[in-house]
Amino acid sequence: METEKRSIQREALAKLIEQWCREGKRVLAPRKSGDKVDFDRVTSLSEVSFDHVQTVQSPKSAVFPRVEELFSFRSADGQVEVRDRELDILPETVVFGLRPCDAAAFAALEAIFNWDAPDRLFTARRARTTLVAVACSRADEYCFCTSVGGGPGAVAGSDILLTDLGQGEFLAEIASAKGREMLQAADSLFGPALDADKESRLAKPAAVFAADAVAAVLAGLFADTAFWEEQSRRCVGCGACAYVCPTCACFDIQDEGGASGKRLRCWDSCGFGLFTLHTSGHNPRPLQSQRWRQRLMHKFSYMPERQGVLGCVGCGRCSRGCPVDMNILEHLRAIAEARP
Amino acid sequence: MNALREKARELLATKTVQVVIGYAPGSGGAARALFVREAAQAGELVFDETCLQNLAAYLMKPEVRRLGRAALVARPATLRTILQLAAENQLAESSLLALVPGADGVLSLSTFSAIEAHVAAQDNDLSAAEKSELEKFAAMGLDERREFWQEQFSRCLKCYACRAACPLCYCTRCTVECNQPQWIPVPAHDLGNLEWNVMRAMHLAGRCTNCGDCSRACPVGIPLYLLNQKLCSDVLSSFNQRSGMAARADHSLSTFKPDDPEDFIR
Numbered sequence: 001m002e003t004e005k006r007s008i009q010r011e012a013l014a015k016l017i018e019q020w021c022r023e024g025k026r027v028l029a030p031r032k033s034g035d036k037v038d039f040d041r042v043t044s045l046s047e048v049s050f051d052h053v054q055t056v057q058s059p060k061s062a063v064f065p066r067v068e069e070l071f072s073f074r075s076a077d078g079q080v081e082v083r084d085r086e087l088d089i090l091p092e093t094v095v096f097g098l099r100p101c102d103a104a105a106f107a108a109l110e111a112i113f114n115w116d117a118p119d120r121l122f123t124a125r126r127a128r129t130t131l132v133a134v135a136c137s138r139a140d141e142y143c144f145c146t147s148v149g150g151g152p153g154a155v156a157g158s159d160i161l162l163t164d165l166g167q168g169e170f171l172a173e174i175a176s177a178k179g180r181e182m183l184q185a186a187d188s189l190f191g192p193a194l195d196a197d198k199e200s201r202l203a204k205p206a207a208v209f210a211a212d213a214v215a216a217v218l219a220g221l222f223a224d225t226a227f228w229e230e231q232s233r234r235c236v237g238c239g240a241c242a243y244v245c246p247t248c249a250c251f252d253i254q255d256e257g258g259a260s261g262k263r264l265r266c267w268d269s270c271g272f273g274l275f276t277l278h279t280s281g282h283n284p285r286p287l288q289s290q291r292w293r294q295r296l297m298h299k300f301s302y303m304p305e306r307q308g309v310l311g312c313v314g315c316g317r318c319s320r321g322c323p324v325d326m327n328i329l330e331h332l333r334a335i336a337e338a339r340p
Numbered sequence: 341m342n343a344l345r346e347k348a349r350e351l352l353a354t355k356t357v358q359v360v361i362g363y364a365p366g367s368g369g370a371a372r373a374l375f376v377r378e379a380a381q382a383g384e385l386v387f388d389e390t391c392l393q394n395l396a397a398y399l400m401k402p403e404v405r406r407l408g409r410a411a412l413v414a415r416p417a418t419l420r421t422i423l424q425l426a427a428e429n430q431l432a433e434s435s436l437l438a439l440v441p442g443a444d445g446v447l448s449l450s451t452f453s454a455i456e457a458h459v460a461a462q463d464n465d466l467s468a469a470e471k472s473e474l475e476k477f478a479a480m481g482l483d484e485r486r487e488f489w490q491e492q493f494s495r496c497l498k499c500y501a502c503r504a505a506c507p508l509c510y511c512t513r514c515t516v517e518c519n520q521p522q523w524i525p526v527p528a529h530d531l532g533n534l535e536w537n538v539m540r541a542m543h544l545a546g547r548c549t550n551c552g553d554c555s556r557a558c559p560v561g562i563p564l565y566l567l568n569q570k571l572c573s574d575v576l577s578s579f580n581q582r583s584g585m586a587a588r589a590d591h592s593l594s595t596f597k598p599d600d601p602e603d604f605i606r
C-alpha cells in the first residue's frame with residue numbers, strides 16, 4: 001500500500017487518543033515515572049512522554065505479555081476438560097508513541113510465533129493491535145537502527161507514523177490498511193498533507209556495521225571459543241537484555257493450580273543457564289560465553305537464514321538495560337571487523 | 341590511578357596474578373569491568389567515583405575463575421563481600437588479592453587477615469541518609485508499606501538481574517529454580533514476584549554487604565536496597581552481627597547454639 005501523507009495538530013492528537021479510549025481501546029504509550037520512561041496504559045495525551053530517546057521496556061508485551069494464560073483445565077473422574085482462551089475478549093489495543101525500530105520489531109515476533117504453526121493467541125492479539133509510532137528526533141550512543149535496515153523515520157512496520165514538525169504540528173504517514181481504517185474513523189481530526197522537510201526533523205544515528213557482514217563472519221565463528229569467552233567475560237547471565245528486547249521471544253510454560261488450573265506462558269531467556277538444562281543433567285550451553293554466542297547467532301545468523309528477518313532492530317535497550325554495560329553495538333562492530 | 345596501573349603491571353609481569361579485575365571507562369559516562377591479563381593492557385585501568393560495580397561477583401563466575409589467581413580492585417563493600425564469601429567457604433585465600441586504591445597510592449591486601457584489618461578500620465555503618473530513609477519506612481503504617489511494595493513488585497520482570505549482579509547470589513540452583521517441589525511460582529505475576537523478592541531478601545539477611553549492585557542492576561528501578569538495608573540493620577540489632585567483617589564467622593541466621601534464648605528452637 002502506498003503511504004498516504006496527512007497532518008495532525010497536537011490538540012487533534014489529544015482528541016484522537018480520547019476517541020480511542022471512548023471506543024473502548026486500550027491505549028499503551030510511553031509514560032514517565034521517576035527517572036524512567038516505560039509503556040503504560042494512558043487515557044490522555046498529557047500523560048504521554050515525547051522527549052525521551054527510548055523506553056526501558058519494549059512494547060512487545062502488547063502481543064506477548066510477560067505472563068499469559070494459554071488455556072485452563074479441569075480434571076475429575078479420569079476426565080480432563082481443556083478450555084481454550086476466549087479470543088474475542090482480548091482488548092483492541094493502540095500502541096502509541098513507539099519508535100520506528102519498535103514497530104519494525106513486530107515483524108520479527110511474527111516470524112517467530114508463526115514460523116511453522118501459527119500461534120493463535122499471539123495472532124489474535126497482533127490482529128487487534130494498531131501501531132501509531134513517533135519518529136525519532138534524538139538518538140543516543142546505544143541506537144543503531146540504521147545498521148540493521150531501519151531508520152529514525154522509517155515507516156515500515158507502523159500503521160501510522162507521526163513526525164513532529166514543531167509548533168504543535170505532526171506529519172502523519174498512513175502506511176497500512178489498519179492505519180487507513182484508523183484515519184477514516186477520525187478523518188476530520190487530520191489535516192491535509194504538509195509541504196514539510198521530514199528529514200531535517202530526524203535524528204542521525206550513524207550506520208556502524210553492515211548486518212550481512214556480521215552474518216557472514218558469524219557463520220565461521222561458532223567454534224572460536226576464545227573469541228566468545230573474551231566478548232562475554234563481564235556478562236553475568238541475567239535476563240535483562242532479553243526481557244527489554246522488542247524481538248526476544250523465548251518463553252517457558254508453567255502449570256498452576258494442580259488438578260484444575262491453567263497453563264501459563266512466561267518470558268524466559270536463553271541467557272539463563274537453566275534454559276537449556278536437560279532432564280538428564282546434560283547442558284549443551286553450560287557457560288555464559290556459549291549463551292552470549294547464542295544470543296548473537298540467533299539474532300544475526302539463524303533468524304535471517306531461516307526466517308528471512310533479522311532478530312534485532314537496533315533499539316539499544318539491551319545495552320541501556322544491561323547491569324554490566326555489555327553494549328551489543330560494540331560487540332557487533334567487533335564481529336563485523338573480525339573477518340576470520 | 342597511576343599507582344594502580346603500576347601495581348597491576350607489576351603483578352602481571354611477575355606472574356603474581358594471572359588477571360587483574362578492575363574498571364575501565366564504559367558507555368554513557370559510566371565505568372565497566374575490565375579483565376587485564378597482559379601487563380601492557382594495565383594502562384586502560386581507571387578508578388574514580390563512576391566505578392561502582394562490586395567486582396567480587398566475578399570471583400564466582402567459572403569463566404573468570406579459570407583464568408587463575410586474580411587481583412581485584414576493591415571498594416569498601418567489595419572487601420566485605422570477599423570476607424563474607426570466605427566465611428561461606430566460597431573463596432580460597434590463595435585465589436586472590438585485593439587492590440584498594442587510595443589517596444596515597446594503592447594498597448595490596450593479600451591475606452584475609454589483612455582485609456579484615458582494613459575493613460575493621462573503615463566505616464561500615466549505614467549512611468545517615470540510608471538510616472533516615474529506613475526510619476521513614478518504619479514510621480509508615482502496615483497497609484501503606486504493603487501498598488508500596490505491592491506497587492514496586494508488580495513491576496518486577498523476574499529477569500533476575502539483581503541475582504546475577506549480586507556476588508552473594510552464587511547458588512548454582514536458586515530456590516526459585518527448584519521445582520520438586522516448586523517453592524516459588526515462576527511466573528512474574530503478583531504472587532510470584534512477591535515471593536521471589538521476599539525470598540531473595542531473606543536469603544541475603546545477615547549476608548548482604550550493601551554494595552548496591554542489585555538495585556543498580558534492576559532495569560525497572562525497584563529499590564531493593566531498602567529491603568537489604570532493613571535486614572542488615574535488623575540482623576545487627578538482633579544478633580550484634582555485621583556481614584563481611586571476618587573470614588570465619590558463625591552465620592546469624594543459620595547457626596544453632598545450645599544456649600539460644602528462644603525456646604522454640606531448642
Ligand code: SF4
Binds near residue numbers: 241248312314318328
Ligand atoms: S538485541 Fe538489543 S538492540 Fe537489538 S532489538 Fe533487542 S534490545 Fe534492541
Ligand code: SF4
Binds near residue numbers: 235242
Ligand atoms: S548481556 Fe547484560 S543484560 Fe544480557 S545477560 Fe549479560 S549481563 Fe545480563
Ligand code: SF4
Binds near residue numbers: 507549568
Ligand atoms: S543483595 Fe544487593 S546490595 Fe546486597 S550484596 Fe547482593 S547485590 Fe550487593
Ligand code: SF4
Binds near residue numbers: 503561562
Ligand atoms: S532485577 Fe528487578 S525486575 Fe529483575 S528480577 Fe530483580 S527485582 Fe525483578
